Structure formats: C-alpha cells, structure tokens
Amino acid sequence: DGGITQSPKYLFRKEGQNVTLSCEQNLNHDAMYWYRQDPGQGLRLIYYSQIVNDFQKGDIAEGYSVSREKKESFPLTVTSAQKNPTAFYLCASHLAGSGEQFFGPGTRLTVL
C-alpha cells in the first residue's frame, strides 16, 4: 500500500542529544514537509523540500536540520540547539500541482 511512514511512533531522548526522525514515502510525491505540533496548537512548518537535494526553512527551523538525498526520504534531525524539542512531529508530502498534503502517523518526541 502507498503511504507515508514515520518511525518510531514514540521516542525518548536525554537533553543535549541529537535525534533523527525518519520519514519515508512511496507515493512518488515531489514535495515533503515537516511540521511540529504542540498541545492545543495547530501545525507549524519546520522545513520543506520540493525536489531532491533542495530544501527550505519553514517558520520554526532553528534547532532543526534536514536532508533530501532521495525522493522517498526526508529525515529530520532535532539538535541540542532546539530549546524545547518535546512535541509531536508530523511529516507530509504532496504531488506537484495537486492540492492536499498527505500525512504520516507522526512521532511523539519526549526529551527528558
């Protein structure tokens, strides 16, 4: 089945450690996105990528980094510079020229 996978679903890390969240899609979509969601809040855009080897900062990129070496994959690294990394992270993708974004199941990151 086509879709977006994010792993793991729950992730715990110690403060000061970098952590990488996985996002893979087999929908052959061009664009991919990373969002952060805090309790009672909407989605805030961290990074997005329209094509391989290219990506742009979103509204809250500080403390995060991404790569887009393959069309199917868009991993997000939460660095130790991110002041408050505990949140729910959602990955999305869409086909160029189409409307809706499709989402993965999300990763809930807790930094202890």
Add this chain to the structure above:
Amino acid sequence: AQKITQTQPGMFVQEKEAVTLDCTYDTSDQSYGLFWYKQPSSGEMIFLIYQGSYDEQNATEGRYSLNFQKARKSANLVISASQLGDSAMYFCAMREGRDAGNNRKLIWGLGTSLAVNP
C-alpha cells in the same frame, strides 16, 4: 494577525445530528485553496475536503460539505449525520499563491475539538 481563524475551541453534537465548524481566513491573493483535516486521538492528519477560490460550487465529500462564502472569507465545514467516530480535532488550512520559492505552503488554524455524544 491570524490568517486562519477557528473561533470554536470545542463543540458538542448529538449523534446523527449535523454540525458546523467555523473557519474564517485572511488573504489578499485571488488564487488560494482551503482545506479541512481531521485529527483523531491517534494523531494522524486525515484530509477531508478541499475548496478552490475559483470553484463556484461548494465542495462535498460524502457527509462532509464546505460552506464557502467568498465575500465573507469563510469556509465552514458541515458534517451531516454525525457519528461517534467523528469525535476528533478538526483543522482548517489555507494554501495561498506561490511564494518566492515557488512552493505552496499550508497555513493552519488552531483547530476545533468536536465531541459526538451518543
């Protein structure tokens, strides 16, 4: 200023009744799109319905319809015959014209929590 406003933090509806979730937006673009997504407690965002700014007819998808009032800049979601499984967070989002990077990002509201009572 908020570009997408959802004024109802929480709503209750009786099973089998209809419910309207409000969304107003602010844009100076002529071409834009409006989306509604559902987020159940599992966390995944599920696309429900889309309305383009040039669409003359209100969008419908099964039990979901979008009441698009362009002059008022509102795009309310109507759920008919509510079911228990409709209990979730509902988000309105807007895609404006292309930005400098030729990308169409989504701008999100803060959501409305809907509870369907049996």
